[in-house]
Amino acid sequence: MVPVLLAAFLAALPGPAMAHGGLSNYTVGETWYRGYDPSTPEEDQVNQPWLIQRQWSTIDPLFTPLSPFMACNDPGTPPPSSIPIPAGETITAVYYYWLHPVGPMTVWLSRCPDDGCNSVNLTEAKWFKIWEAGLLEGTLERGTWYQKSFQRWDGEPGLWPAKLPEALGSGRYMIRHEILSLHVGYRPQFYPECAHLEVKGVEGKGVEAEVPAEYLRVFPGGYEQDDASVFIDIYSEENVNTTTYVIPGGPIWEGLGLHVLDEKAGTAKGEYSVER
Numbered sequence: 001m002v003p004v005l006l007a008a009f010l011a012a013l014p015g016p017a018m019a020h021g022g023l024s025n026y027t028v029g030e031t032w033y034r035g036y037d038p039s040t041p042e043e044d045q046v047n048q049p050w051l052i053q054r055q056w057s058t059i060d061p062l063f064t065p066l067s068p069f070m071a072c073n074d075p076g077t078p079p080p081s082s083i084p085i086p087a088g089e090t091i092t093a094v095y096y097y098w099l100h101p102v103g104p105m106t107v108w109l110s111r112c113p114d115d116g117c118n119s120v121n122l123t124e125a126k127w128f129k130i131w132e133a134g135l136l137e138g139t140l141e142r143g144t145w146y147q148k149s150f151q152r153w154d155g156e157p158g159l160w161p162a163k164l165p166e167a168l169g170s171g172r173y174m175i176r177h178e179i180l181s182l183h184v185g186y187r188p189q190f191y192p193e194c195a196h197l198e199v200k201g202v203e204g205k206g207v208e209a210e211v212p213a214e215y216l217r218v219f220p221g222g223y224e225q226d227d228a229s230v231f232i233d234i235y236s237e238e239n240v241n242t243t244t245y246v247i248p249g250g251p252i253w254e255g256l257g258l259h260v261l262d263e264k265a266g267t268a269k270g271e272y273s274v275e276r
């Protein structure tokens with residue numbers, strides 16, 4: 001009886017509620033940029049001039065930080081276009097039906113060579129973190145994670161704004177959004193997606209060229225297989241009173257000049273009005 005009721009309950013939930021998820025669209029100011037959609041045919045999307053996001057084939061997560069697709073998901077094929085954006089501007093990632101509540105969210109940038117991002121070997125790309133948010137208050141299990149404030153059950157889009165450093169050099173970049181969901185003990189779920197950016201910033205190289213090596217990460221490899229922030233059971237007895245959580249991937253380099261704490265305090269909803 002119980003399984004039947006459960007099935008009926010789940011069937012009654014809106015569309016993708018059973019599923020996992022991913023980053024659907026981006027906005028910069030009033031402009032929408034459509035991302036890849038794994039639920040519509042590949043041939044309608046790859047090589048389309050509007051595509052600015054690397055291809056991801058499924059809303060399912062990667063279950064290990066050693067996945068060869070940790071950088072930009074599977075298959076991570078590059079798009080034909082990129083999002084034009086000034087340095088210092090905010091880019092907002094748009095998700096629909098993000099339903100997981102626990103774990104950190106991070107945003108990363110990687111500068112591409114002058115000939116663009118398409119030839120980049122993703123497993124060698126060096127990324128620096130520009131945004132992060134984890135546990136905002138309370139304990140690991142019962143407290144509030146930014147991811148929980150980002151969760152939307154009502155079909156409205158979840159909005160995730162992040163500001164680019166103001167002193168970036170003009171050029172091509174990849175931006176990588178990663179949600180790490182920790183609602184299953186010792187079974188992390190990684191949801192990375194990448195888009196291509198054409199940044200108008202300072203001439204030539206900017207602050208990105210100065211990021212110290214210890215702040216750069218490659219994926220896979222950016223998180224250790226035994227990272228205690230990745231392999232964690234938030235429900236364990238030893239964690240029952242734990243109110244701190246170290247976001248994996250190292251800190252954000254202060255030299256980037258980002259006001260990270262202000263952004264962390266912000267809420268994931270209601271900051272922008274969105275036309276769907």
Ligand SMILES: *[C@@H]1O[C@H](CO)[C@@H](O)[C@H](O)[C@H]1NC(C)=O
Pocket residue numbers: 024025032033034035036037276
């Ligand atoms: C947002 O993404 C969805 C899914 O990829 C797509 O169907 C929709 O057209 C996008 N919205 C806009 C305004 O581009």
Ligand SMILES: *[C@@H]1O[C@H](CO)[C@@H](O)[C@H](O)[C@H]1NC(C)=O
Pocket residue numbers: 121122123124
């Ligand atoms: C990408 O880089 C990895 C690691 O250096 C290397 O093993 C692999 O052969 C490279 N792939 C291509 C297509 O060059």
Ligand SMILES: *[C@@H]1O[C@H](CO)[C@@H](O)[C@H](O)[C@H]1NC(C)=O
Pocket residue numbers: 237238239240241
């Ligand atoms: C958690 O806190 C409660 C209340 O202070 C205490 O009784 C309990 O022993 C603590 N448990 C652990 C594992 O620290």
Ligand SMILES: [Cu+2]
Pocket residue numbers: 019020021100189
């Ligand atoms: Cu999921």
